[in-house]
Amino acid sequence: MAQLLGIRIKNFKSLADVTLGQIGSETGDPLPSMCCFIGPNGCGKSSLLDAFGFLSDCLKEGVEAACDKPQRGGFQKLRTQGSSSPITFLLSYKVLGSTEPIVYIFEVDEINGIPIVLSEKLVILTKQDHKGVILALEQGKGIVLIGKKPHDVSLEDKGRLGITTLGQLSEHPHIVKLRTYVQNWYLSYFIPDAARKLPPTGAQKHLDRTGENLGNVVQYIQRNHKERFERILEQIRKRIPGIQKIETQQSPDGRLLLKFNEDGYKDPFYQQSMSDGTLKMFAYLLLLEDPDPPAFIGIEEPENGLYHKLLEELAGEFRTHAESSKTQILITTHSPYFVNALTPEQVWLMEKDENGHTQVKRTADMPVIKEIIEGGIPLKSLWYSNHFHEPRVRDAGLPARLLLKFRIHAGDEGNLRIEPENISSL
Ligand SMILES: Nc1ncnc2c1ncn2[C@@H]1O[C@H](COP(=O)(O)OP(=O)(O)OP(=O)(O)O)[C@@H](O)[C@H]1O
Ligand SMILES: [Mg+2]
Structure with missing residues (x-):
């Protein structure tokens, strides 16, 4: 597990140069456990969340696949229009239990029409402000530290991050931790219709991005964490009038049904008949009760489809969860109700400047x-x-x-x- 202290993003869509939190040992407050981004349409909120998604996809699938995801449409659409510099990410983070900030930087550029990892660097900043280089690669070639000694390394595939390849090997503990940390990020794009599908039965520990495996996660929590599931039911009963009970049931063809019993009706309703907001609230409650929560959760506009009076309470719950666990939560919202549960240290205002570039300011500043x-x-x-x-x-x-x-x-x-x-x- 690790804590994100800060991030700098360059040339990614309208985020031409955006810094959040504390970068390296520079001054500035580290990002808190709960961060919320507000601002007008088109100011770059979704792009910010997608920057995290892009980074995580680069790690999992390589930079070309990450650029070519349908919602991104290729490198040229991702690079800030008018810029010819590489897309650059800088993550500053701290492994839990350690005080030394670590900085990871990588640049993606296109050469002969193919996106590649132009450079990559992992540096640990010790107390004496000494910079210990763990990994330094230019187009896949460079050095990696093993023990205290730098070793030459040359990667076959220039489209893969060094931390993906080297993070498989136990002789690179810092790289393994970074890889595990980023791989574990959870970015939620809950789609009620995805949650209405009937997945094959089989317990699953964590909710996927769209909520398609909602029933599988219910099966897991119900079976392995009864008291957590009872808490979720209690919460949902409080919020969605009429809900009595939620259970899973196997259909004759081995698929998973979510059964909702409601006041006033003899027969249960199944997920196909449930409202968008009920499914969404249920998914968020499951996320907050995850017994092994991810280190980082990003959620886009959680307010969509939810009754406005529930939002302040939900925001309060996200905040309590973030402050009392090791999870950092980043949320984009248009809802004033959501923001009301937060402090100015937890809210950033995004706006575009006269060049169309996103500027971000913490409201506390x-x-x-x-x-x-x-x-x-x-x-x-x-x-x-x-x-x-x-x-x-x-x-x-x-x-x-x-x-x-x-x-x-x-x-x-x-x-x-x-x-x-x-x-x-x-
Ligand atoms: N390659 C690019 N270079 C510069 N700006 C871009 C690029 N691609 C998209 N944009 C800008 O980013 C905007 C989209 O930003 P984004 O979707 O992040 O906004 P948002 O804050 O989420 O808005 P909403 O509140 O409507 O969801 C586009 O309208 C466009 O102005
Ligand atoms: Mg958006």
């Missing part, structure tokens, strides 16, 4: 927002309001404290809108 939150106004009230962009405050040339006279009224989305009263008269 926006002085006005920090002061307002400290004054007791909930975070949800702020983020839909167009009046709260730090540059505007700067443009007006006003010190933040002068803006602390506000008029509060109901906004279009049912959230509060807050407008400075004194800005025009000054």
Whole structure:
């Protein structure tokens, strides 16, 4: 297990150069256990989540297969338009139980129309700020540390990451840990229709990306972790009115049925008849009760299909789970209710600049927002309001404290809108 301290992404879609958290031993706060990204349509939220997906696919399947996934459409569509530099990722992380940050950087470029790993580096930063190079490759050739000695290495396939190949070998413990860590990331793109399919029976430990194996995971938890399953049922009963019981059942042709008993009906309903939101809430609860949770969970817009009053509670649960376990959770959302359960240290605002490149700012680093939150106004009230962009405050040339006279009224989305009263008269 490891903790992500920071990430830098270059030339990936609109993320021309984005840094989050702490990179290496530089100053800046490490990413917290719960990170939430908000911002207008097209500002780069899905691209950020896909950057994690891309990295993980590069590790599992090689860079060409990762670029050519249907949702990505090839290297040229992925590289920031107008740039001719490689797509670059820098991960800064800490293995649990160790204090030394480790930095992993790799660059992907296209040579003769084929995406390859241009370079790759794994460096451990010791307390004395000494940089211990564990792996350094240029187009598959370079050195890897075994014990304390660097050894020459030459990889056959320039489309595969060195950490994929070398991470299979126990003589490279740092590489094995990185490979295991990234391989274990869980990115959720829950699709209710996928969860409605009838998978073959067979218990499975972890939910897959789309939720297609929902029934298999239920089978596993029900069988091996009865008390966890009872907790899930209790939670779902509280949230989805009328649900009594959920069980698995095998169909005559060996497929797995999820049986939902509801108040007022004698016969059960099966997954095909259940609502999108019920299936989604059930999937998230299963994820939160995973007895062996992944080190990193990424979720795109969990609010879709869920009743808005459940969202703040769900966000609170994600947050508690992240803060009390070794799992880091990254979420993108359009929901002010979701954001309300979080602190400004856990929320980032994404926007595009005049070049169409994504800029990201932690809300805790926006002085006005920090002061307002400290004054007791909930975070949800702020983020839909167009009046709260730090540059505007700067443009007006006003010190933040002068803006602390506000008029509060109901906004279009049912959230509060807050407008400075004194800005025009000054
Ligand atoms: N290769 C590229 N170079 C630069 N920008 C790109 C590239 N590919 C896509 N984009 C930009 O990224 C945008 C899509 O970003 P993304 O899907 O991450 O937005 P989002 O914040 O998730 O939006 P929504 O809230 O609508 O889901 C596109 O509209 C386009 O402007
Ligand atoms: Mg999106």
